Amino acid sequence: MTEEPIFSLRNRWFTTAVAVTAGIAVVSATVGFLWLPTLQADARLAGMWDAICSAAGIVRAAPNESLVVQGTYQTSGVIAFPETMENASAISIGRGATLALPCTVCHGARGLSEADSPNLAGQYPLAIFKQLVDYKSGARVNAIMSPRVAGMSDQDMRDLAAYYAYLPRLPGQHPATAGATPRIVESGAPMRNIAPCATCHGSVDYKAGSAWLEGQSPVYLAAQLRAFATGARHNDINQQMRNIARGMSSAEIDQAAQYYAGQP
Amino acid sequence: MLHSRRLILAHFWLAFAGFGIALVLGEWQMFIRSPLHAWIGNPEWYYRSVTAHGTAMAYVFPTLVSMGFGYAITEAALKRPLIGARWAWTGFALVAVGTVTAVVPVSLGLASVLYTFYPPMIGSPFYYIGVVLVVVGSWIWVALMSVNLYTWKRANRGTPVPLAMFANVAGSYLWAWTAVGAAIELLFQIIPAALGLTTTIDAGLARVFFSWTLHAIVYFWLMPTYIAYYTIIPRAIGGRLFSDPMARISFALFLVVAMPIGVHHLFADPEVGAGFKFMHSVFTALVALPTLLTVFTICASVEIAGRLRGGKGLLGWVATLPWRNPMMLAIAFSFVMLGFGGAGGIINMSYQLDASIHNTQWITGHFHLIFGGAIVIMYFAIAYDLWPHLTGRALDSFRLMRLQLWSWFIGMIVLTFPWHYVGVLGMPRRMAFYDYADPAIAPQALSVIASVIGGAILVVSGALFVAVLVRGHRAVRVEPGAYRFSVAVHQPQRVPAALNGFGLWVSLMLALTVINYGFPIVHLLSLPNTSVPVVRIGAAK
Amino acid sequence: MSGDTDHGAAAIAAARVERRWAGLSIGIICVLVVLAAYTGIHQAVMPQAQVETADPRTLHISGEFIESNLGSAVEPDGSVTVRAIGQQYSFTPQCILIPTDTPVRFRATSADVIHGFLIEHTNVNTMLVPGYISAATTRFSTPADLVMPCHEFCGAGHEGMWGRIKVIEKSAFQKLAADRRRMTCVAQ
Incomplete structure (x- = not known):
């Protein structure tokens, strides 16, 4: 009995298993590709073939329904990767x-x-x-x-x-300040959308295009953070730095600037 | 009589060592991001720990348990020494070397990409190469299972393959095919990028390949547990297996429908069409079938044990069950957790309900309950049951075993129930710290503390587990006799060819893969401009 | 089920019970599938309908995701489209303004790695995969302040990636829309 051929139309196990599997596939495909697309709230369909293609994941051109609003100021055109x-x-x-x-x-x-x-x-x-x-x-x-x-x-x-x-990185001209890392630098402030500085600026991880901050002038750093916060400086791609500076208090800006100035 | 005792013990001990370390890391993660601890300074330490925890728990621990258990089953069920023991040691060495290769860059912070990889983030190539070595080592096991089965079948024509071996080989085939998705992702997408040979990667395609592995891997983890349900528990509690063919059907069904359903992990993803998402949703529902069949068969088998012990009436047999037997406790706890976890899983697999909990802490709660709970508690039971046969010494710390199983069960419930709850509130996963002072997430603080307590109980339970096994190595010598599996009420003399081999089921599995994954993969491969720049993790300072 | 004939009556009875249970199991699964499908359709919670692509390298240079085009836009039919970007480690706009009682369509993508897009206490929950555009539709009935965390690991600063959603009365929103074409609740 164990010698009976499996892949044979006379084997009930074979026919049943294949029929059930195929049946489920066909029914679920019919529902998924023909019926459900017509119920999609955000579908833009033109007929059945369109529905099938859309459900299969064929790439659509982005809709052109609303005009793209152009900005009133110049933003960065650099591809920073x-x-x-x-x-x-x-x-x-x-x-x-x-x-x-x-x-x-x-x-x-x-x-x-x-x-x-x-x-x-x-x-x-x-x-x-x-x-x-x-x-x-x-x-x-x-x-x-x-x-x-x-x-x-x-x-x-x-x-x-x-x-x-x-050129070799050297300690800056600024005296090292002893003391603990300010909270805003070390942990950021998650609910204000501020990630720790070091997760982009190099000492934990590096996000392409970010600057090395250690040893920079505190005056310069604080001025740039304030400019980002007000939007006076706006060449950060997709607002990545404005989003952070905006949430920082004036005292936090000064703490961060002093901290980085004091790092070797 | 088990011949390859050292081989099997090596697998189990490496598995449990990794498990122990990862368990402590897991609790550390829970603790430092809870309201009980101040924010850690460098968040990267947390992600490093999550990567190590996930890699050890998902890739190393269950794989080694399956391998070791598989070798034990082969020798015990086929009643002959393992063919290819030298190859088995090679596989073990590959897993061990791979684990070290992967863990070193992770601990140095060079590969904090989490065990799910997440390209376009790319870490140290050694991490991925290590994972590949682990998989290759396990594929040697798959091949050995196949060779041993077919050698035995040739010598025993007309005799049914023992159920334990049938299930074991089903599990190994499932793993072989399951691992292919992640292997393609690693070998053709991630490792070339990690070595600097390519600078772009199609993140959407990578997610599709990973989904191929990510769901079915859970069923691979589940296989030893199900094998224990069917072939160890009824014997250990003095009952009979209700039905042998039904068990075979369940394992065959797992083989067919466990794998081509992974897109339900991508319901919220933009790169797969909605039609395929629905198809995968339907097939995911289908995978509940073998589980429901198992629940029935095992409950019926347990009922037989209760009635053989004098239980009467509709539910009287429950009271007469051997509740002081650790194996009875393990199966009961495992079923309770499987029930809750399965109910949660029905939400996850639903094409639409998934949106309310997708990728929240609910998901973490779900898979810890299923894997850490229902599955791992049976790994404990398997170890307890096998240990005397491996050490030749008694394993009789029954009080300690019961305490260990109880604490694991309670710890897992206390850990995961609040986790599910905060998930429903929308708490995101895998953050190094949360600002519970903010009113938007303050209501989640208490639940998080509860989970930390649950985790602490689990650490204690894990330590107890190791203590029980270590005591087993120092106990008095005994002659445990032959290792036996459960006997069915009607032990089959013959089974249909379809349930005595895998030709039909493997073919269906391959065919369903082509139907459910073929088009999405080919389509994404054909898109010209969806490759995006690689973002290197742990880059130079 | 086994196809054997030499079992006794007990075996036949057992097989019958087993078959009934298998039937019940299949029934349960069918009910679940139908239930899930029905609630989803009824409450319009469905995966996005289309696959669309976008190049993360040039999002800020051209196309619908340039900085000045992000935020909430009122469409001719009165609905609102919200365009947003996820990047390490913020959403832009970081505060999204939405009117009550209006169909809202989110269109978002990632500028670098994979991010999650989740509005707590709602069913808006999707992934941002670089290279592809994610879409989600919803409707808010009452004014609210909600948080919008990134729920997928996106690098060492992932824990700092929290956006916000502000739902305001439709009338107040329309007043604002009278003199601005793209709206956010980002403080300037």
């Missing part, structure tokens, strides 16, 4: 060094500012490149930077980013 920046060549770094000569006045001879401008030495290249492109497009505006970037080519900006990223 790791693949945006290739690995820098020695030639690129060398060109960057030459191009960087005018920058030293504010950003220091080795990328370490003694004014309240940002330190650029060892900064993530994508962070530098993105700011340069945004200055050029007008997404970020600064009386000193905007005119200087106007004449730069895409390659110039990549070279500058490569050069400054190549």
Whole structure:
């Protein structure tokens, strides 16, 4: 009896199992592909074939029913993913060094500012490149930077980013402040939609395009956070930084700025 | 008489070691994100711990239990030494090496992507390679189960395959096919990205492949438990198995419908069409059938035990059951948790009701109740039952065993019921901390504290479990005799060919996979521009 | 069931009980499927109807998910469409404004990794998968302040990803809509 062929129309087990399985598949497919689509609240169907395609997951073009509202201010056009920046060549770094000569006045001879401008030495290249492109497009505006970037080519900006990223990170010019990490930096404030700073800015994890903050000028950091909070600065893609700064209190902004300034 | 005792013990001990560590991590996670503890400074530690907990509990622990139990069944049911013991040790070594390879980058914070991977987030390649090694090791076990079965069948033509072995091989085939989805995702999508060979990945397609594995893996975890229901419990409590063919039908049904239903994990996903979601929903409902059949058969078998012990009347047999027998306690607790967990599962599998609880703490509560509760408590029972046969020593700490089973049951209920409740309130999963001071989530604080207490009870119970087994290695030597499985009321002399092999059921499983997964996968593969940039986790500072 | 003929009457009786139970089990499952389908259709809680794609790299540069187009828009038929983005670690807009007694359609996608999109105490619950657009429809009957956490692990800052929903009276919403084309409740 165990020798009876299984895959045979005379085997009741075979016929029953296949018939039941196929039956369930056909019934559920009929309901799922023909009947249910017609009950969908958000379906836009033109006939039965359309319903089947839609239920099968064939990709639809996005509807064009409402016009896209254009903004009143320029936003960043940079595609900020790791693949945006290739690995820098020695030639690129060398060109960057030459191009960087005018920058030293504010950003220091080795990328370490003694004014309240940002330190650029060892900064993530994508962070530098993105700011340069945004200055050029007008997404970020600064009386000193905007005119200087106007004449730069895409390659110039990549070279500058490569050069400054190549310079060694050094402790900033700011005295280290002892003391505990402020709560707003360490844990953020979840219900105000503030994630811990370090989850994007490098020391826990890195979100492409974010800047290395350790050792930056406290004046600069606090000013940027306030500008993000008011929307005066708006070149952060999809409002990622405005969303955070908006929820911070003035005291928290100062704490965060002081904390990062004091880090090596 | 078990021949490969050291092999089986090695599997069990590695399994329980991983389980013990992951159990403590789990409770630590519950505690630090509860109102009882201040927020931890670096949230990444929490996600690291969740990754380790999930990897150990989902991939390593049940796989090793299934493998070890499978080797024991092979020798006990077929009454001959395992063929390919050297290969079995190779498989074990691969699982062990894979576990270490995976856990090292996780503990260094280089792969905090959770055990469900979640591309486009990509961690250290060693994590994924480690998981692949674990799976490859388990595939060696699958092959050995198949070889042992068919060698035996050739030598015993016309004799029914013993039920335990039939079920065991069904479980191994289920796993072989189940693991293919995640294996494709790892080998063709994630590992190339982790090695830097590719910079983009189709996250939607990866989710479809993972769903292929993610649901059926639960049935793979469930297999040892169901095997114990059918082939150990009736014997251990002095009863008879009500029906042998019904048991075979249940295992065959698991093989067919456990796997091609995974899209119900993607009801809320944008990349799969609604028609396929409905089809998977229907087939998911169908998988309740073998469970309901099991509930009936096992309850009937238990009733036989009660009546053989003098139970009378409609429910009198319940009172006469051997309640002081740990195996009786285990099956009762397991059924209660299976009942609650199954009822919750009906919400999850529903094409529409799922939206109210999808991916909330309800889900965490659900699978802890089913897996950690109904399934793992039977792993304990299996270990208790097998231990004397593996050590050649008595395992007679019955009081301790009862205490352990009771505490596991109570701990699991206290852990998971509040978890379900906060899920209904909408509490999201897997956050390193919650601000319970905020009025929007303040009502969840008490339930979370209750869950922490439940978790603490589970840690104590886990320690008791290990203590019982360790005592078993130091007890007096005994001659446990041959390992026996339950005898059916009507022990079959012959069974239909369909229930004595897997040809029909494996074919149906493959066919259903093509029907339910074929189009969604091919369609997503054909989309030109849905690959998105990889986001590397634990990137350079 | 076993196809054997040499069992006694007891075996036949057992098989009959078993068959009845199997029938009952199948009945239970059918009832559950129908029940689930009926309640879902009746209460219009269904998975999204269409699959649509969007490139996470360029969401902020062109198309319906540019910054100025996000938020709540009033459609010609009076319904409201809410467009939103999930990113590490916030939704934009981070506070979504919705009128009562109005059909609301959410359209959202992710700019980087997988996120969850859940409005507590409602059935709005979907996944944001980069590369694809998620859609959900709902309706609110009373004004409310609700939280909208990301419910899928999206990186080390996942625990900080909480958005908010503000449901206001339809009349108040319409007043606001008179002079703004995209509305949010983000404080400026």
